[in-house]
């Protein structure tokens with residue numbers, strides 16, 4: 320999962336939770352020690368998307384600065400992957416000369432990054448560098464992948480998939496299959512569709528990250544797995560216009576039976592609540608559980624007393640009213 324400050328700590332319900340964190344998604348003094356439970360592993364990307372000066376076609380942060388940010392966020396945590404400072408290419412509207420410049424800057428930063436990693440070997444025990452491939456067509460993507468491999472990287476990532484995924488699935492899958500003939504260990508950044516994730520898995524990629532469980536939760540979406548189903552909470556608004564407009568999601572007014580740690584530990588009624596960050600977060604954890612179950616078959620969910628203590632703590636921190644009051648609210652939703 321891609322994790323932003325304020326998102327639920329998915330590791331509270333999943334032993335194998337792996338998070339992607341961007342230096343630009345957390346505050347300047349945040350580090351992984353602030354989590355109540357550690358995730359199984361993390362990827363810290365460079366946050367490069369926020370450092371783009373489009374007019375000058377340059378990045379506003381140096382590779383060295385980004386590296387120091389990443390080490391600060393890790394705060395000694397491992398295992399982790401840290402990404403070099405790549406330069407993303409927009410899907411359209413950029414002259415080829417500028418796109419080529421961006422690829423060369425990506426490769427230059429990768430060289431600097433690899434060098435910094437070698438010089439900091441002692442600080443990086445359990446932390447591995449990851450090179451981010453950039454390109455605007457199959458030819459340039461392969462060129463970039465080959466150059467990055469030559470530097471010495473063992474792990475790779477490829478971005479810009481999120482923007483492509485709405486347009487041409489065959490092209491994405493074809494492009495990734497070709498990249499896999501050059502590099503073996505590949506992470507795919509930002510995939511939103513579960514169908515594409517399933518197809519990517521068959522291509523033998525190493526990992527994927529997504530924000531779909533929380534994004535859907537914010538827009539009143541509820542997932543269930545095996546088979547994968549996606550619903551919207553039935554309010555007047557969704558009943559009347561939303562479901563007509565976006566025909567793929569059915570409306571539910573009552574949660575289905577569910578064994579996830581949220582529905583099991585608190586009660587499935589919380590899934591139906593809207594209008595607070597807390598409800599979105601609990602719904603996101605339920606969605607996360609089903610997303611993972613759909614992709615991997617099982618989730619090693621945490622069901623011990625500690626997790627319930629943590630969840631209670633979680634509820635208390637948001638000053639939730641008593642369960643009875645919430646149930647009144649729920650019956651109104653119904």
Ligand SMILES: [Zn+2]
Pocket residue numbers: 577578579580581582583587605
């Ligand atoms: Zn559930």
